Amino acid sequence: MLTHALQAVLQRLHNAAREAGRPTPGLLAVSKLQPAAAVAALAAAGQRAFGENYVQEAQGKQAELATDPLARDLQWHLIGHLQSNKAALAATLFDWVQTVDRAKLIPLLAAARPADRPSLNVLIQVNVDDEASKHGCRPEEAVALADAVAAHPTLALRGLMAIPAPLPDLQRRRDAFARMKTLFDAIAARHPSMDTLSMGMSDDFELAIAEGATLVRVGTALFGARPARR
Numbered sequence: 475m476l477t478h479a480l481q482a483v484l485q486r487l488h489n490a491a492r493e494a495g496r497p498t499p500g501l502l503a504v505s506k507l508q509p510a511a512a513v514a515a516l517a518a519a520g521q522r523a524f525g526e527n528y529v530q531e532a533q534g535k536q537a538e539l540a541t542d543p544l545a546r547d548l549q550w551h552l553i554g555h556l557q558s559n560k561a562a563l564a565a566t567l568f569d570w571v572q573t574v575d576r577a578k579l580i581p582l583l584a585a586a587r588p589a590d591r592p593s594l595n596v597l598i599q600v601n602v603d604d605e606a607s608k609h610g611c612r613p614e615e616a617v618a619l620a621d622a623v624a625a626h627p628t629l630a631l632r633g634l635m636a637i638p639a640p641l642p643d644l645q646r647r648r649d650a651f652a653r654m655k656t657l658f659d660a661i662a663a664r665h666p667s668m669d670t671l672s673m674g675m676s677d678d679f680e681l682a683i684a685e686g687a688t689l690v691r692v693g694t695a696l697f698g699a700r701p702a703r704r
């Protein structure tokens with residue numbers, strides 16, 4: 475079942491990229507609220523990169539998978555809001571943190587990243603629709619945050635992430651993706667280490683790919699509907 479869903483999503487990524495004349499983006503499998511067994515099944519089908527929203531949930535799942543030979547060498551991305559008091563733990567559990575949206579987090583992540591591990595990959599989360607209720611920095615703040623991340627040797631500045639508002643008007647969603655691509659190109663011009671633009675989810679990743687996403691975050695289309703959060 476999961477193997478079939480994975481193949482179908484990979485095919486859609488490939489088709490969307492080909493139609494847009496862009497390279498096929500990477501696939502982040504969003505496993506929040508899914509059991510460790512679902513991660514193991516997708517890992518067995520060949521998927522390596524997994525996204526989690528809650529630090530503690532990820533910690534539990536990683537512990538469950540620690541002895542599973544099929545789940546070795548997975549790449550873990552934090553894609554949920556990061557509280558300052560969880561930053562140190564996140565810096566040890568994850569390979570990527572996609573939700574750096576304020577300056578305060580940066581020294582906390584940098585100091586807690588173990589020196590014997592590769593640098594922690596960081597994306598700056600941008601609130602591209604400027605919604606008061608959402609996390610993410612304002613677009614004009616992203617460059618200063620990028621500069622701050624780049625100054626720390628234990629962090630690797632890799633790019634930007636966004637969760638545009640789920641507007642029913644697809645053209646407006648597409649506009650938000652396009653604004654992210656413009657911002658990404660502007661900041662990447664000063665930071666050549668930036669190679670990742672994370673945007674697009676199950677119901678809009680084709681639009682995101684058309685506008686230049688290099689990494690799409692897909693949960694429902696891979697795993698089916700999520701169980702409710704307990």
Ligand SMILES: *Cc1c(COP(=O)(O)O)cnc(C)c1O
Pocket residue numbers: 504506527553554637675676677691692693694695
């Ligand atoms: C849950 C989540 C996703 C995946 O959403 P789907 O609609 O299930 O594909 C992607 N990105 C973030 C930040 C999420 O929280």
